[in-house]
Amino acid sequence: MAPGLECRVFFRREPFVTSSPFKGQTGLKRILNAAGYSMAGFVAAFRGEAAFRQLVLINVILVPLAFFCDVTRGERALMIAVCLLALIVELLNSAVEAVVDRVSLERHPLSKNAKDMGSAAQFVALSIITVTWAVILLG
Structure with a gap:
């Protein structure tokens, strides 16, 4: 060990806290709250992020198209x-940018x-779409 550094273990008699005191409800109420927060996140991303709107448009085109492919x-x-x-990835990228x-x-x-x-992660995700669709459709 470096001089002046000590390794100590402290044993406390306090109960071990496994969750944040800021956590909200449990059960069905928690699920409903989480769904509301998720919807608020989708709305915020759609209203405030042009890249998210573009990806939604791409998904509106590609997802139905996948059902017509052999x-x-x-x-x-x-x-x-x-x-x-x-x-x-775009939701996470937008969250990082907002923070x-x-x-x-x-x-x-x-x-x-x-x-x-975050931008690089989105580039990788879009590359995965391109490669996956190309490999499946072009063999």
Whole structure:
């Protein structure tokens, strides 16, 4: 060990807390609240994020198109799943961007990295759509 550093273990008699005191309801009430928060997130993303609206449009086109393709059920499920994956990634990317902007609007290398990484994740998701559809449809 480095000089001046000690390893200590403290045993406390306090009960171990497994959940946040800020957690809300349980049971059906929690599920209903979560559904409401989810809908609010979809609405916020649709209203405030052009990229999310574009992905919704892509999904409105590609998901029904998957049902008209001569593919197996597993391939169809995969074609639809990768489209939905891009929506998930965009929601997470938008959430990261919102948090970064909430913390500070000043330019900072870490803020840029966070936003660029979110963008890169979306690029990967869109690449997965392209490759998956191409491999399935073109063999």
